[in-house]
Amino acid sequence: MSQSDPKPQHLPLADFRPLADQAVYICFGSSHVGLRLQVAETVLPVISTFGTMLSATPSGASAGNVAAITHPEGIAIEVAGVVGSERFADPGAAVRELYHRVVMLLIAARPELLWVHSGVVAKSGQAVLLSAASGQGKSTLVAQLVARGWTYLSDEIAPIDPYAATVLPFPVMPYMRVSHRHDLPLAEVKELGKIPVELAEGAIATSAFPIAGIYFLSYAPSSGGVDLTPCSPAMAVVEMLRNSLNPHESRGKEIAGLCRLMEQTTCTHLRYVRADEAAEKIAQAHSSSGDSP
Amino acid sequence: MNLAQNKPTQKSGTVHYDVLNEMVVYSPDTMQAASLNESARAIWELCDGTRTVEEICRELASQIGMTVDQLSDDVKNVVDRLYELDLLSREPIRS
Numbered sequence: 001m002s003q004s005d006p007k008p009q010h011l012p013l014a015d016f017r018p019l020a021d022q023a024v025y026i027c028f029g030s031s032h033v034g035l036r037l038q039v040a041e042t043v044l045p046v047i048s049t050f051g052t053m054l055s056a057t058p059s060g061a062s063a064g065n066v067a068a069i070t071h072p073e074g075i076a077i078e079v080a081g082v083v084g085s086e087r088f089a090d091p092g093a094a095v096r097e098l099y100h101r102v103v104m105l106l107i108a109a110r111p112e113l114l115w116v117h118s119g120v121v122a123k124s125g126q127a128v129l130l131s132a133a134s135g136q137g138k139s140t141l142v143a144q145l146v147a148r149g150w151t152y153l154s155d156e157i158a159p160i161d162p163y164a165a166t167v168l169p170f171p172v173m174p175y176m177r178v179s180h181r182h183d184l185p186l187a188e189v190k191e192l193g194k195i196p197v198e199l200a201e202g203a204i205a206t207s208a209f210p211i212a213g214i215y216f217l218s219y220a221p222s223s224g225g226v227d228l229t230p231c232s233p234a235m236a237v238v239e240m241l242r243n244s245l246n247p248h249e250s251r252g253k254e255i256a257g258l259c260r261l262m263e264q265t266t267c268t269h270l271r272y273v274r275a276d277e278a279a280e281k282i283a284q285a286h287s288s289s290g291d292s293p
Numbered sequence: 294m295n296l297a298q299n300k301p302t303q304k305s306g307t308v309h310y311d312v313l314n315e316m317v318v319y320s321p322d323t324m325q326a327a328s329l330n331e332s333a334r335a336i337w338e339l340c341d342g343t344r345t346v347e348e349i350c351r352e353l354a355s356q357i358g359m360t361v362d363q364l365s366d367d368v369k370n371v372v373d374r375l376y377e378l379d380l381l382s383r384e385p386i387r388s
Binding site: 232233234235237238241248251252255256258259262263 | 308310311312313315316317319321324326327328329330
């Protein structure tokens, strides 16, 4: 996963800086989650996690409320209506838990969507999903494609409407792992630090995009080049289930939705070692002359 | 266990979903999902507890105009895999 670009630069932050103990909101489509950050050390990590999803005012229906509370053992993360709290000494760990709680509340608020662990970018009005487990290069490929002028929807979570075959933006702040070697074993890749990815003005999607294709990524340091192989619809359903964030109780409904989606979506297995080469292959596959992103 | 002496049966509670000419089979008990291509789907549909694996081979062979020998290994592999995924149960032969 070696690359010279994209470079980390300014972050596309929300246009306000919340104060400790100020109510703020994570907004997603027609839903929002309220946050109360009583602990000052959590404010900056929350800003740099949620980016432009953070707002001073709520929009749409409430999906719930989460608070970071001062506690004798450190920081307690509490969800309104849930008895008990998780406690953390490290503000970074507390914010990761807070992030997890926010995502779970939004998933519960929008059960009609398929929530998949996936990067999402768009070009010429069409979205491409990059689906994989952690460490397979979702964020790095997202960064590579954004640097080529693609629109950013998410580097982490794809909320999909299977019957409309569209994906909604979930534009958490993108981060990627960086190494000067492109043949690192997967275990070492997972140990790499992450840096924020530059997003140009207007590069963040604000509405749903139709899905043009789904790539199932495999970072294969022992292989050479980029290998693209078609993925059949039924196999694609099973691949998506592996990366699903939806609760198991709704699996039947989820499979039915995925089957519908895969009947109209082109899916591909993508094995690669160099992210820049893989991004170029994807860009070539979705190039369309005369269109702009 | 000798597969020839059992009649593979779709496990109770499994749910299947059509995807074009393929199929996804899901077991709520084990939370396992499997993708079946067109051939595997045809075999799955014959695993209804009324046929041995040899009889499934004969049925398929007559449907698609191949010999039992040509199909036998593939059918046994698919049935074995469906057992491994806990999507089939064994209905013993009653004589």
